[in-house]
Amino acid sequence: MLHEGNVVVQVRDLYYTYPGGIEALKGVNLEVYQGEVLAIMGENGAGKTTLVKHFNGILKPTRGQVLVKGIDTRHASVAELSRIVGFVFQNPDHQLFADTVYEEVAFALRNFGYPEHVIESRVKWALNLMDLWKYRTRSPFSLSVGERKRLTIASVLAYDPEIIVLDEPTAGQDHLQKEKISEIIHLLRLMGKTVVIVTHDVEFVTEHVDRVAVMARGKILAVGPPQRVLCDPQLLREARLVAPQLVKLSLILRRHGILNEGEYEWRADKLAPKLIKVLRSGADGGSPGI
Numbered sequence: 001m002l003h004e005g006n007v008v009v010q011v012r013d014l015y016y017t018y019p020g021g022i023e024a025l026k027g028v029n030l031e032v033y034q035g036e037v038l039a040i041m042g043e044n045g046a047g048k049t050t051l052v053k054h055f056n057g058i059l060k061p062t063r064g065q066v067l068v069k070g071i072d073t074r075h076a077s078v079a080e081l082s083r084i085v086g087f088v089f090q091n092p093d094h095q096l097f098a099d100t101v102y103e104e105v106a107f108a109l110r111n112f113g114y115p116e117h118v119i120e121s122r123v124k125w126a127l128n129l130m131d132l133w134k135y136r137t138r139s140p141f142s143l144s145v146g147e148r149k150r151l152t153i154a155s156v157l158a159y160d161p162e163i164i165v166l167d168e169p170t171a172g173q174d175h176l177q178k179e180k181i182s183e184i185i186h187l188l189r190l191m192g193k194t195v196v197i198v199t200h201d202v203e204f205v206t207e208h209v210d211r212v213a214v215m216a217r218g219k220i221l222a223v224g225p226p227q228r229v230l231c232d233p234q235l236l237r238e239a240r241l242v243a244p245q246l247v248k249l250s251l252i253l254r255r256h257g258i259l260n261e262g263e264y265e266w267r268a269d270k271l272a273p274k275l276i277k278v279l280r281s282g283a284d285g286g287s288p289g290i
Contacts, residue, residue, distance in 0.1 A: 006034040008163055008194050009055055014064035016050055024050040026218040027064070032163070037185060037195045039205045039226070042215035043240040048198045049090075051215070052165045055196070056085035069162070083112065086156030090168040090198075092148035093141075095155070101127065101143070102136040105155045112159055126158040129187070146177040153184060163194045170201045182208060202230060202244045214239045249275060 009032035016025040024047050032038055040048045053059040054066045057078045066073045069084055089095045098104040105126055109119045127133040130150040135143060140151055149169070156164060169181050185208050188195050199205060205212060205226055212229045214221045216239045222229050229235065231250075236243055249271055253259040258274050 007031045008034045008069055009196075010065075010067040011051070011054070012065045012067070014051070014054065014066060015062045016047075016054070016059060017062045024218055028215075028218070028220055030213055030220060030223065032194060032196060034194055035189075035192055036210045037189060037197065037208060039197045039199055039209040039212045040215060041199060041202070041205065041212055041239065041241060043200070046215040046239070047218040048215055049167055050218075052087070052167065052196060052198055055081070055163065055165060056087050057081040058087070079111070082108075082161070083159070084161055085163045085165060086159070086161035087165045088149075088152050088156055088167060088169070090171055092145070092152045095152045096140040096148060099139060100137055101132060101140055101151060104140050104151060105158045108155060108159050114159075122158045122160075126154040129157065130154040130184075146173060146180070149173070149177070150180070150184075161193075163196065164188060165196045165198070167198045168200070169197060170199060170204050178204065200241070202242060206230065206244045206246065214241070216240070246271060253278065 009030075011028055011030040014025050014028040015023070017023045028047070028051060030051075040051065042048050050059065054061065054073060055068060057073045057076055057080075060074055068076075068081055071081070071084075073081060096104060098107055102123055105123045106119050109122055114122070123136075124133060127136055130153060132143075132147060132151055132154060135147070140148060143151060153166075166185075169185075170178050173181065182204075185195060185197075197205075197209065209226055211224060212226045213223045214229060214235060221239055222232070222235055230241075230244055231247055233243065246268060250259055253271075253274050254261060256278050258277065
């Protein structure tokens with residue numbers, strides 16, 4: 001549920017230059033609203049991961065400001081910000097280090113000073129939620145890639161941050177794993193979490209997010225609902241993103257006069273009958289031109 005006006009992350013004229021001199025962010029402005037699912041999209045090197053690493057203080061602005069729940073990240077530690085912002089890295093192996101699955105999830109809770117009975121309860125809850133409790137005594141590195149990804153999410157959910165950042169959650173995942181990640185995002189939405197997803201996966205975005213921020217060359221080109229942003233061919237070309245399949249099919253229907261110029265059909269169940277009409281016209285002797 002999108003609550004405009006209740007801003008939990010505010011990015012103001014943010015610039016970031018890496019020590020080697022590469023300017024990764026160039027005047028970025030963005031607001032993240034409480035309870036929304038926001039996707040940040042763009043090609044490799046666009047600045048997506050650099051941007052979200054400012055949300056929990058892993059990186060500090062070269063210029064500009066990032067406020068998280070009103071806290072200026074320039075003056076806050078990663079430990080302080082991590083209580084609010086949980087970060088799940090693209091590669092789970094960059095995040096895992098404990099001897100057992102149980103200890104992996106318990107680590108942050110112990111760092112935050114929770115009593116042992118609370119730690120036990122939260123670890124069990126988070127591992128059951130991710131269907132990993134049965135592996136609690138195993139090494140994290142004995143799990144499959146999909147299971148390790150879910151373990152990193154469990155490690156974050158256990159200490160209950162308000163904002164969760166998922167960096168490329170569907171990268172390298174098969175269809176079944178993507179479905180599980182979809183379920184996790186749906187669950188986070190039901191829990192009232194604010195979720196920020198860094199991704200290239202336009203098909204995944206069309207189904208799961210409230211807004212999209214499109215980046216290129218360290219700048220944000222556009223922010224808005226996916227139904228508007230991902231239907232802009234010029235914007236997609238500039239950001240080097242591939243249009244979603246439903247958008248491509250809508251273009252075919254427009255060529256056949258079934259949709260008006262500038263009109264897109266965003267729901268597959270409504271698009272299917274119109275597409276069948278085009279295919280039947282071809283079967284009746286015409287050329288569908290698909």
